[in-house]
Amino acid sequence: MPFRLHDSLTNALLPLPERTPGETSLYVCGPTVYGYIHVGNARPAVVFDVLVRHLERGGRIVRYVRNFTDVDDKIIQVAVENGEEPRAVSERFIAAYRDDTASLGCRPPWAEPRVSEHIPAIVAHVEALIAKGFAYATPDGDVYYDTAKFADYGKLSRRDLRAQDAERGRGKAGDGKRGEFDFALWKSAKPHEPAGARWPSPWGEGRPGWHIECSAMSHALLGDGFDVHGGGPDLKFPHHENEIAQSEPVYGAPMARSWMHNGFIEVDIEKNASFSDEVLALLPALKEADPELRKISKSDGRRLAELRARDASTLTPEDRAVIAVLERKVQFGQWFQLRRLRERVDGEAVRLWILGTHYRAPLSFDLSETADGPVFPALDQAEKRLEYLYDTRVKLAAKIASGGRGPASGKPALVATFEKLVRDFDAALDDDLNTAGALDPFGQVFGAANKLCDTKKPDPRDLDAADAAIDHLTAVLGLAEGDPEAFFARVTARRVKTRNLDAAHIDDLVRQRTAAREGREFLRADELRAELTALGIELRDGASGTAWRAV
RNA sequence: GGUGCGGUAGCCAAGUGGCCAGGCAAUGGUUUGCAAAACCAUGAUACGUGGGUUCAAAUCCCAUCCGCACCUCCA
Known part of the structure; x- marks a missing residue:
């Protein structure tokens, strides 16, 4: 087409x-x-x-x-x-x-x-x-x-x-x-x-x-x-x-x-906001009276500072509601800046998030406040998805390298499937750059590749077809095309930093657990795992030892 | 007021007349010392509302509601 x-x-x-x-x-x-x-x-x-x-x-x-x-x-x-x-x-x-x-x-x-x-x-x-x-x-x-x-x-x-x-x-x-x-x-x-x-x-x-x-x-x-x-x-x-x-x-x-x-990226300050019922009740009238409250503007910070500087006893409920709205606007304003956002989410996840919506449609930027600070649900989801994509690439590369291949006899079951998915992918992009539509076959290729890696002796032609398809898709969307190790190192380093974790301490706990497992002291090993889980560390026991990641 | 883009399941989001989107979350299972990851299975009367056209409508027509944005320097 x-x-x-x-x-x-x-x-x-x-x-x-x-x-x-x-x-x-x-x-x-x-x-x-x-x-x-x-x-x-x-x-x-x-x-x-x-x-x-x-x-x-x-x-x-x-x-x-x-x-x-x-x-x-x-x-x-x-x-x-x-x-x-x-x-x-x-x-x-x-x-x-x-x-x-x-x-x-x-x-x-x-x-x-x-x-x-x-x-x-x-x-x-x-x-x-x-x-x-x-x-x-x-x-x-x-x-x-x-x-x-x-x-x-x-x-x-x-x-x-x-x-x-x-x-x-x-x-x-x-x-x-x-x-x-x-x-x-x-x-x-x-x-x-x-x-x-x-x-x-x-x-x-x-x-x-x-x-x-x-x-x-x-x-x-x-x-x-x-x-x-x-x-x-x-x-x-x-x-x-x-x-x-x-x-x-x-x-x-x-x-x-x-x-x-x-299309525009829309910022809806009310979405996922933890406004009190009082604020929510006053909001419609306030927005009606002051349309500026709807959108982020450079004067928000100054206006907020002025209101905060006032004697609290003189503040009306409306003033307090305006303060709540301004606080939210200032927060959005900060995190909307890419440099700041990158402290919380990988740039590549931002890319996947953007490509998940057709380029002409509006895309809303979501921010939820938690006890641990702001979180970005849509972006976090994209980052998790990216981990899956990179994991799949690692698995596939390992499968190909380890020679875990079956005989190239009979007919390869998946070569045609991969080729069709790539065609579907290209067709979606040909249709006014429908990246969101293209992510469907994109995901299916990764799913099929993952499944292929889980089979005992996959046909080498299928493995090669999966590899070729993934090369094509990742190169065109510019997603999961880098070195997986670099990606995971980057993401884990960022998470370790934002959560004030101590990488050396984690390494030590992991070593202790490995020793416990080797001694078949599984109770002790599970205690250590629980300790690491509490820190937000996920362990992956593999043939080549135990790897850890911040999640 | 003018111009444009939207309203699709808990969340995100493709799809413009008849066939399955997809992802996240959820539940059950396979696997694992236990996990994680992965895979399998399962969903839900999903299409803002009201009419209409049609054998058939998320998709076409009419009306209507709601949201977002731009209208002199914010991509």
Whole structure:
């Protein structure tokens, strides 16, 4: 079956566009590097990584470009606050981004352009827009895009933005803008802004506005009318709408042949919350009065601190309910950051969790509070599943290596089954990258492989078919493809650390138990096991001794 | 108000007209010195609600309720 992909522009499932036969040109909007990324940023990173892997597995060459926006107001703000150069800020968070996405099992794109390296091209692009009458400079040295001039403005988000603009009154937009939706192509440098964030231009020193970099860089690396433009759902408007408006008048052709947006990650602060009945009763009215309470915002921490600073006796029940909600919001805000979340769950589990839902459907981020701190039910489940996948790979490799094979006579029972499951898997991915659907045959392959390992003398051809199928599946989804020992070492080390366990002490208890077992003192051995179980340690007695894991 | 995505069993989540999703949790079993892991078996009148079309609806049509998000810089 040919690959079909949902196109956000037409809202239809279309065959994969192909500007050059056998090749796919893909541009995905990357992060603005002013801070650590959160789980919402993780989703497009993972989704597009799987898209690329699947297309490449199908024999295509994929030109995958994902930019770093390293010139931006927010970066300047962080730099000024910290008294460092903007460049230092962006470098630090580019490194952090790479580390975080690597933990998610994402491979680096084909190209990772940065705004700071494309300033001349951006200036030239702005000049072209002015020359064609789509942009205007103000006396202050700013340049704005004139949205009224672009007839298709709003086509991606399917909104009649120009009518809205007229309704709200052009000329009243302020900032020297002619229309409300006009946006900055070039921003003049302000006196307090650092030297590392200003570049010369025909309109004076300044920097590119947000949006223009993607038009310039996608063109520089992929040219006109490339195949797929992707990104997070919030970028649809205004970012991608503006990219279209900037690119199409200059190049006279659709910017991209298709648009791909993933769904949001939703945070429901009420779900699994341990709010008191009083709070629950007050909540609907409070949310009605203050919609800000619904969503996580940067001001939550400050607001919470203010309320806590007040004399407790002056707090109304409503105030106390707001405090409870704010506490929950702040907690979510912290753990939503991937770097923080990785203290509790493996990046690869985050990947499996993301791939368990179709990329366009909403995905909810769950957090439950326990006596031992926050737990993430869906992510913990994914991590357990990953342990199963890696365990299976270990078992299969051991079975193949140990020569525990039967005669290659008769007919192999499972070769065709494995081949069919792989076909089902590929077919699910071909259908608009249905990773959740693909996890069905994926799981069945692992189940069948496990079963095969439990049989006494499996047919070698079946074993090889299982091995080949697993290679294929894990490489495409980027799950359980690493070294199993490294995975278990990583996960156990993290758990030992979060629970303040002493690995040497555990090793010692395990040794004592082994000695007891060898002396057939099973009572003593079971006591030691119980002690370890209480610590959250699981023992696995095997042919090559006893291994332990934190669970 | 506009735009978009959803509501499927205890939880998560595929599926767009007829055939089994799958995972987690649960229960019983095989195995094991005992466990763990693995495997086997078992579920449940599952499709927000009310109508309609059809031999047949989670799937199509109409109505309606609920949730989430975006609507100038958060992926």
